[in-house]
Amino acid sequence: MRCVQTLLTILLLALLPFGATAQTVEAPAAPSLGSTEIGPPDYSAWNTRANAIEAELEQSDLTVERIESLRSELVAYRTRFQEARNVNAPRIDSLRAQMEALGAPPEDPSNEAPEIAERRAALAAEMATLQAPRAAAQEAFSRADALVRRVDALLRARQADVLLAVEPYPWNPSNWILAATSVIDASSILVQEFSNTVNSQLRMRQLRENLPVIIGLLVFGVFILLRGRAWIERLVLAMRNGVIGTRALVNSPKGQRLFGLVLSFSQVIVPSLAVMALYIAAETTTLLGERGGALAEAIARLGIVYFVARWIGLWLFPSSDNLYSPLLLSDGQRTQGRVLVNLLGLLVGLYGVALAAIGGDRAPAAAVSVIAFPLTVLTAIALFRLGQLFIRHAKANAASEQDTAFKDRAIGLVGRATLLISVAAPVLAALGYRNAAEALIGPTIESVALFAVLLLLLRLIEDIYDLATKRRDDAPEPLVPALLGFVLTIASLPLFALIWGVRGTEITEFFGLLLQGFQIGETRIAPSALLVLLVVFAIGYYITRLLQGALGATVLPKTRIDKGGQKAIISGTGYVGIFVAALVAVSTAGIDLSGLAIVAGALSVGIGFGLQTIVSNFISGLILLIERPIAEGDWIEVGPTMGTVRSISVRSTTIETFDRTDVIVPNTDLIAGSVTNWTRYNMTGRIIVPVGVAYGTDTRRVERILQEIGDAQPLALLDPAPSVVFTDFGADALMFELRMVLSDVNLGLSVRTEIRHQIAERFAQEGIEIPFAQRDIWLRNPEVLRPDHRPDLPEKQREDGAEKVAMLRRDEPITDDHDGAADGDGR
Template sequence: MTRLNALVTALLLCLSMVLGGAALAQDQPQAPNYDAWNKLADQTEDILESGQANDTRLQSIREQVVQWRDRFKAAEGTNSTRIATLKDQIAALGPAPAEGQTESDDIAARRKELNDQLSELQAPGLKAVEAFGRADAIVQQIDQTIRQRQTYALIRQTPSPLNPANWAPAVTEAVDISRNVATEVSARWDDYGSGPDGRSRMLVTLGFLLAALLLLSRGRLWVDSLPQRLSARASERSRAAVVFAVSLSQIAIPFFGVLLATAALVSTGLFSDWGRPLLLSIPGAGLSLFGGIWLVGRLFPEPGAGGSLPLPLNDDTRRRQAAFRASMLALAMALHQLFSRSVLPLAGFHSQNDSETVPQRLSEASAGVWHFLMILLGAFFLFQLCNILRRIRPVEGEPQNYRIRIVAFLGMAGRIVALAAPIAAAAGYVTGANAALWSSVMTLGLVGLLIILQDFIADLYAMATGGDQSARDALMPVLVGFALVVLSLPLFALIWGARPSDLAEAWSRAQQGFSFGGVRLSPMAMLTFVIVFAIGYSLTSFVQGAFRSSILPKTRLDTGGQNAVVSMIGYVGLALAAVFAITSAGIDLTSLAFVAGALSVGIGFGMQQVVSNFVSGIILLVERPIAVGDWIEVGGQQGVVKKMAVRATQIQTFDRTQIVVPNSNLITQPVTNWTRNNLSGRIIVPLTVGVPTDHRLVAQLLREIAEDQPTVLINPAPAVLLRSITPSGQNWELRAMLSDINGGVGVVSEINQQILDRFPAAGIILPGSTRGAQDIFLHPAEEPAAPAPDDDKGDDAAAPAALPDPSEDLASNEGAAFGPSGQQPARDRG
């Protein structure tokens, strides 16, 4: 059994060595064949210098050169691991001796040996770098040549279509092409129907054509009512999403019918050089037509269709007009797609590179006439549609959003193109007119598609979250819609003349990154940075939550200390996440050290207050002179601390208003904290009574009133002090310590009411006037002398003088204060 285990172990070791060797061999890129490359490069440079190759051949050569360039890019890292090791070995020997200095023979020999090995290992990589530069230059030269030709084709002037001499040849050449197609079909018809299986082939083709005709004629009628039938069964939240998903069948079914008919006709073999290019143009034209009609139905729905309008066109008449004009524009676009590439030259961008064409297309003069007719048709309906789009305004009472501004701008720009394109075509610039007009139409269509997709995503989000109409305006649908716009940018570039190879080249250069201050940034590095930082941020939030809910509550730290620890964990975690993200992305910030130093000086001068607040916030979190929940007074404002951050502290006043206090003010200004160590505090009630008053009685009553309050502490006992005696009266102070200073104002109010109740009962008469806002005058009651009865005077003469209203003196005790400063806050907490 032991031998069997040993044998199995040996086999596993051998297998791992074999696999490891294979993997190592795969990691080492195969050296390019530089002889073959130099031959291709020389031939390409000769072709570019002669300028005789057409765009199709140049594009084919470009693809080969790009493949070689990718090989050279991969070969640049040959022996990179060994090179790094040798550089470390050379660095370990110390710096090379300067001129006129020497080093030991052993070190010099070892340095020379390592440098020779380094040069030998660097040679393949340097050769690949040199070849990569040559290949990249050839690619750029090919792209420049193709762009120059494209520009020349757009601005080249051809015979004017308004010249009557070109009208008859235009009709004659079109009839000739039609006759050639008919001749081709008739010549092949006998072969198609003959043979033993000729009848069966005809029946199969006829069946496919009938199926296609049925899909084209009846299929749209079936699917037009399908969204309404399914939406009636769907819930309110999912109705919009279901209607959109089902409405896609309005494109799919007719387009499938077009594909079926085209495939059936091509499979017959009746159409060859003259008819096949026209047949192959039908699917593209059908997609433009059916896609445009579907887009029109979604952007300008019929009255009573239900759901929200993608564009605020509440007028049914204007919406019907917009739908009709957009549908006719889609028809004009389909006609352009059908004939331009296969029969008519001067069709627009890259029209000179069309491969699927009839053997003999129309002449430029004749093509200009037919193009001019289609341009007039498209420009007319584009102008009419843009007249409606540029007048779109938001619904009354709602703000104008970005979508409306974009549509209105496109409407204004489309009117300009609709006017300029026929004029340019009439002057002979047919290619440029086609490029401008039909690219504008496709741009409008793509923008409309983005609007519909954004609404569909909002409906999906509302359905997934179970929200109502307001959920469509949440942040997530907006972000996804923005991502759609970004992803659609390559499509806009293709519409306006960019080639797929241009997009591939732009992406290749973007992957290589760009240099910023000596730091090379690439999309992959930025994506790595975002992912690693997001992971670090999530871990930091997880650790903060664990400390906040599980660890810190079991310690002796108070709430403020716990918040300080959680905040410090957040700052440290974010800093570490940033460091790890930068390191993982391979971003070397060494070259930015001097730039960062210069920026820090400027930021230091320009953001002194911000930095001061940040440092003050750190000090407050560490020293914790105040904490969340404390009642403080700073800068003449009082309130309860609700939140402490590194920049500012939020205080809620007793009027329920929020005050944001910069942290530097809490460090540099005096701050009164009423409840930092405990909730106990002192109240002071000053009052003044007349000189003849029995002072012992006043002191006894005040002490009893204070001791009757439930929150007044017995130790230390309340103090009644006679502060001074003046000609105007005796100045008293009642001082008492409360167990909860938050209720200080309520206690003062209760003491005042007790004074109003008990002083008159004890024979102390309260005066009707006060000396000031902070004094209460209390006078002893005097026995009024009974007046002599006077029969001449009525009962009114014998009545004593009316006592003053005690409630009038309640406001005079507003000077009662509490706390160390002896000043009363504006209102009680809570």
């Protein structure tokens, strides 16, 4: 197992004087094509070089470093040929336009004018001359690309051979003896190297000269490791808990927690500086030989990896309940998590120290296999327990009432993958596949570390946004941090790919192809064009909103246009502005949509049939906004729905009923159906109050009383004046109607109520009766119902029936009274 080199560790180790441990990627040298950079490539020189590369790739003893070098050379060739494929592009486009202007050649060439035929032939010859270099560049590009793919396949095969190589079994006792011998030999080499350096007068003189620097570095490193680290951890914990007042810097508890979280980075940097100081002091003594220097480097790397792991553990599994915890775990589970993460960092560092001690790559394979196996098993056990904690968080989140976010699902997925790998790696190591086990264990630990750092960055983004916007804890989740987190997650994917063995050159080429875009017919869509499109459209959309705001707040209120008309103008301006912004954005981005016209035409037929209802509502919405038969605030009646128009969109209209419920009505119903608009052009409207009086009442007197009541109503218009109509001779009463036109028909319900109160009071004062329905029920031939006429009944029942019949024959009628129907109101 190789030493884990997470991103932070690599950055820290890069500062060490012994150099970074990661492999560096050299920039490919410019290909020598036998010509200057400005001139065209020398394709004959390229073919000679390609033949030589193909012959070299056939060699079985070719090293991986040489294959990588050849690949870099081929990529440089391919890039040069790719640029050459676009040579003469402006002139070719111009010639193509000229040939299109001449029109298609006739079937019979003799029918064409000699001047046009001669011009067409000249343009065709020039076109062929200009396209010849492009064809040669295309052929060379294809061969270079094929060779790059062949090299990639060869590298993958070499990598697979390494992973599937079977090494000596770690459980074979004979290998234990070899491992013990290697350890003893390594110790002897270390002692011998130290003895040689001590006996060297030159080394001892250098030691005496550097002694003050060495002592200073040792004091600094030991003091920081023993005391400074603990002080920093207590300071960070106090700030994140809000114990130490930092209101001079940030003026809120959220700011204190954020400041403490940022300050926690010092828990990695300060101890790492102490480790670096100790390593520099050891190197400055000049007493370390080759093996001792490698061992000291491994120990320094162990310290840095351990402190990185400790910091990640304190973030994932905080020691205090007051601190934010990304995982829903109990106190004991968080303590267990911190121990496991620290153990992983220690085991990973110890593996590097063990390999450096026995000689690294020069150590016997059997010894490496035996020494690596117990460390692999212990690391797998720690990973297994850590994966269980992740899964427990996922289950706790699912059992809680909180919504399961993508982050929580990702934590559960990471936990399950960790369990699987932690089981598979020891099995592979026991079977002799040590490289395969390392290829699983190492990237898994690095991925978990990077995942933890990603969670930390997402939390930082949320805290910074909350602090900047002063968002409350109970406020809904904002969109901006979610979008930034999504971008950050996408940006981390190349790092995960590097961790799992994808070469940096492959990622660079992928992004190069991505930047070139993709082809749809004759149209090429590139990310840069899409970015320009989005930026221009966003600017146009913002300008549209500014224009709408200016119209609604400054211009339209000063006109005589009613409120509904102003809303229609503002909405129409928005639709037109968005449409214009889209056209300008597409044009600015240089995206030619003419090639998609045929496809769009074919799709429009199917879309027309499938979305005809939506399109119909959309067109109806535009008609409503333009013709304005209804407007926001109008009192309308559509079928069984009556209420006030609240909003009109391009698809539907929202009507608020008098029950305070919203009814969504498709715009087609408002255009194709009958709509009653009570308040479109004015607020006036007629109301009718019916009333009945008893027969025998003086009808002229009733008419006069109702007229007086109508004339006294303050909301009634004088022109037309209120009127009384004698409508009918009803079955139970003489029917009258009081009709009047109100200045505000919205108050019709209250006016009806008040008029009915006044009618009841005046009729009571005048002694006028308002009759109610009355019915008399008479039974014809009741004798047939008499029980005494039925000899089949017992004598007792006949006697009781006779008494009941006697009661029915009394002269008192049986009445069934009903109240008159209540006067209703549509509102």
